[in-house]
Amino acid sequence: MNKNWWKILATVLVLYSIIAGFLFHVPAKPILNETIRNIHFHVPMWFAMIVMLTVSFVYSIRYLNSSNENDDLMAVESANVGIIFGILGLVTGAVWAKYTWGEAWSNDPKQNSAAIALLVYLAYLVLRNSLEEEQKRGRISAVYNIFAFPIMVVLLFILPRMTDSLHPGNGGNPGFNTKDMAPELRPVFYPAVLGWILISTWITTIRYRIRKVENRQNFIN
Amino acid sequence: MDLLNQVKFLIRKEIMLEWRSKYALNGILLYVVSTVFVCYLAFREITSPPTWNALFWIIMLFASVNAITKSFIQESRGRQLYYYTITSAQAIIISKIIYNVFLMLLLSAIALGFYTLVFKNLLGDPLFYFFAVLLGSVSFASVFTMISGIASKANNAGGLMAILSFPVIIPLLVVLIKLSKNAMDGLDRSVSYDEIGVLIAINIIVITTSLLLFPYLWKD
Numbered sequence: 256m257n258k259n260w261w262k263i264l265a266t267v268l269v270l271y272s273i274i275a276g277f278l279f280h281v282p283a284k285p286i287l288n289e290t291i292r293n294i295h296f297h298v299p300m301w302f303a304m305i306v307m308l309t310v311s312f313v314y315s316i317r318y319l320n321s322s323n324e325n326d327d328l329m330a331v332e333s334a335n336v337g338i339i340f341g342i343l344g345l346v347t348g349a350v351w352a353k354y355t356w357g358e359a360w361s362n363d364p365k366q367n368s369a370a371i372a373l374l375v376y377l378a379y380l381v382l383r384n385s386l387e388e389e390q391k392r393g394r395i396s397a398v399y400n401i402f403a404f405p406i407m408v409v410l411l412f413i414l415p416r417m418t419d420s421l422h423p424g425n426g427g428n429p430g431f432n433t434k435d436m437a438p439e440l441r442p443v444f445y446p447a448v449l450g451w452i453l454i455s456t457w458i459t460t461i462r463y464r465i466r467k468v469e470n471r472q473n474f475i476n
Numbered sequence: 477m478d479l480l481n482q483v484k485f486l487i488r489k490e491i492m493l494e495w496r497s498k499y500a501l502n503g504i505l506l507y508v509v510s511t512v513f514v515c516y517l518a519f520r521e522i523t524s525p526p527t528w529n530a531l532f533w534i535i536m537l538f539a540s541v542n543a544i545t546k547s548f549i550q551e552s553r554g555r556q557l558y559y560y561t562i563t564s565a566q567a568i569i570i571s572k573i574i575y576n577v578f579l580m581l582l583l584s585a586i587a588l589g590f591y592t593l594v595f596k597n598l599l600g601d602p603l604f605y606f607f608a609v610l611l612g613s614v615s616f617a618s619v620f621t622m623i624s625g626i627a628s629k630a631n632n633a634g635g636l637m638a639i640l641s642f643p644v645i646i647p648l649l650v651v652l653i654k655l656s657k658n659a660m661d662g663l664d665r666s667v668s669y670d671e672i673g674v675l676i677a678i679n680i681i682v683i684t685t686s687l688l689l690f691p692y693l694w695k696d
Binding site: 403 | 685
């Protein structure tokens with residue numbers, strides 16, 4: 256119980272954000288209308304992705320220092336979960352874009368950047384598959400992961416700010432300062448972000464434990 | 477031997493190796509020239525500046541991937557082991573990056589020259605465009621050198637090189653295309669300071685991470 260409180264919190268927060276996201280009052284804005292509710296689902300996916308990819312980056316650094324196989328497993332599983340959340344973010348974004356911007360793919364710099372960031376991590380997985388020996392695989396893919404991460408940060412957080420974007424808050428600061436978001440949304444939005452980050456962490460830890468068990472079985476056989 | 481001397485020696489070794497065989501250098505130059513010529517025959521003429529600019533950078537992208545892929549693959553394991561015993565890993569990566577910068581500068585100068593020769597020259601500010609191309613070749617060299625080191629460790633290095641490097645180079649390429657487009661339109665140079673700043677920042681990040689990570693890649 257002591258160790259699992261955050262899993263209960265994650266479930267409660269996500270359930271709350273789903274129910275409240277669909278039922279609570281939202282401000283009526285032109286163009287956006289009721290689709291504004293998607294903010295409770297689309298944006299938290301990106302938060303979860305960034306957190307998971309950062310975890311992957313940190314564990315790759317740890318792996319280079321420790322050569323402990325478990326660090327490598329954690330790095331790859333958090334990257335996997337990060338990719339899943341990235342794909343979910345793209346899909347929810349595309350649905351939203353279809354209704355508000357008219358096209359599912361609107362050539363928006365953030366959309367493009369997010370797709371390229373996913374390509375980087377898919378390349379990471381391909382690189383892993385092409386290396387047979389475990390030690391070498393861990394080390395070389397960790398090097399690529401660490402090398403690609405700062406470039407991904409530039410891609411996601413700096414380049415979209417340099418051009419005009421359909422996303423809110425671009426060509427300047429991000430859209431999360433106090434005056435940008437309607438106050439009615441915040442009681443749902445912030446718990447949703449936290450809830451999804453916790454859920455992604457939970458999935459990662461489960462995947463990590465499965466991989467560890469599989470590894471041990473392979474070792475015994 | 478201190479780092480500087482090691483780097484100097486290694487660069488001299490690279491240039492000498494290249495000069496003795498010449499096939500790699502000539503191959504790459506021929507690659508650029510024939511690609512430009514193929515594009516010329518396919519397009520005949522390009523009147524729209526964005527297309528002119530985009531085509532040039534695509535040619536540069538493929539030529540530089542081809543040029544730099546070989547920088548680690550061409551050397552045998554035995555020789556790499558020998559370097560490992562006599563020099564530091566940092567000296568190797570620095571010398572490779574510097575050598576590839578030289579190679580890319582030469583390559584891009586020839587590519588740009590031949591490209592403007594066959595396609596009608598649409599440049600508004602040729603000097604600044606040339607500067608953008610130089611900055612681009614330095615960026616390509618710094619990113620691709622490290623990636624080719626990573627790819628050379630895996631099976632099927634050639635195919636992996638493209639997969640690993642394209643997503644990483646895209647952010648740089650986006651900025652480069654914007655910068656060179658500004659130069660092409662002959663906009664005031666102060667408009668492009670942002671792009672130049674970002675490019676230099678990315679290059680610094682890439683080179684520092686390469687220096688930090690290469691020792692881990694190297695020990696085998």
